[in-house]
Amino acid sequence: xxxxxxxxxxxxxxxxxxxxxxxxxxxxxxxxxxxxxxxxxxxxxxxxxxxxxxxxxxxxxxxxxxxxxxxxxxxxxxxxxxxxxxxxxxxxxxxxxxxxxxxxxxxxxxxxxxxxxxxxxxxxxxxxxxxxxxxxxxxxxxxxxxxxxxxxxxxxxxxxxxxxxxxxxxxxxxxxxxxxxxxxxxxxxxxxxxxxxxxxxxxxxxxxxxxxxxxxxxxxxxxxxxxxxxxxxxxxxxxxxxxxxxxxxxxxxxxxxx
Numbered sequence: 001x002x003x004x005x006x007x008x009x010x011x012x013x014x015x016x017x018x019x020x021x022x023x024x025x026x027x028x029x030x031x032x033x034x035x036x037x038x039x040x041x042x043x044x045x046x047x048x049x050x051x052x053x054x055x056x057x058x059x060x061x062x063x064x065x066x067x068x069x070x071x072x073x074x075x076x077x078x079x080x081x082x083x084x085x086x087x088x089x090x091x092x093x094x095x096x097x098x099x100x101x102x103x104x105x106x107x108x109x110x111x112x113x114x115x116x117x118x119x120x121x122x123x124x125x126x127x128x129x130x131x132x133x134x135x136x137x138x139x140x141x142x143x144x145x146x147x148x149x150x151x152x153x154x155x156x157x158x159x160x161x162x163x164x165x166x167x168x169x170x171x172x173x174x175x176x177x178x179x180x181x182x183x184x185x186x187x188x189x190x191x192x193x194x195x196x197x198x199x200x201x202x203x204x205x206x207x208x209x210x211x212x213x214x215x216x217x218x219x220x221x222x223x224x225x226x227x228x229x230x231x232x233x234x235x236x237x238x239x240x241x242x243x244x245x246x247x248x249x250x251x252x253x254x255x256x257x258x
Contacts, residue, residue: 020043021091048097049061062078093117096183102210109214110124112186124218144198144248148196148197150190151167152187162253185209187199188209188215191221194219204236205233222243223238
């Protein structure tokens with residue numbers, strides 16, 4: 001039933017996204033520059049909450065817009081009602097619903113759905129990852145110089161040593177294509193599907209990566225923090241790769257040269 005509720009909540013939230021896309025809606029700014037939230041984020045979140053609370057009223061919820069709804073439960077739903085809100089607010093269809101489910105601190109299920117290109121990614125620990133019910137796997141490239149990467153940029157500490165701009169410059173000066181889509185959940189899913197060979201970002205929240213990092217792992221990839229340790233969505237730094245270029249990317253991210 002847990003999987004069915006997850007799928008139902010994800011699909012319902014995506015339907016809200018589609019209903020309001022390219023229409024007039026209220027957009028406001030949270031703390032910091034270009035940290036947008038729309039009324040559609042809240043409507044999407046409300047739909048997700050109603051479905052979860054109907055089936056699992058005692059489950060813990062962590063969501064981007066409402067924060068924590070604390071319950072004494074081994075299950076935690078980690079929700080981004082619209083990942084890629086800036087894209088959505090500007091009519092750019094690179095955005096999605098992202099929901100991960102933890103059990104006793106371990107991510108067990110994840111769903112990421114972009115309804116505008118009809119891509120529904122799903123992962124269950126130990127059972128692999130799928131795109132529209134077809135199994136996916138990471139790429140097999142082993143040469144970082146021949147890889148295609150994706151990243152995101154925070155709006156703070158851009159100029160820190162080994163920060164987002166330093167690392168980005170190292171890659172692009174070697175001719176490595178580095179894309180910036182504006183949705184970490186989609187970035188991770190596209191690594192899982194073998195479209196990108198690696199994704200790194202210096203500052204993420206749990207709702208950005210909870211479902212996506214499980215997708216990469218279940219597709220045969222590797223996800224760590226910037227020290228190479230096992231990834232936790234409750235710390236900011238993430239590196240997700242096909243596994244074969246992971247060490248080389250860590251070397252660059254931590255100040256090394258290509």
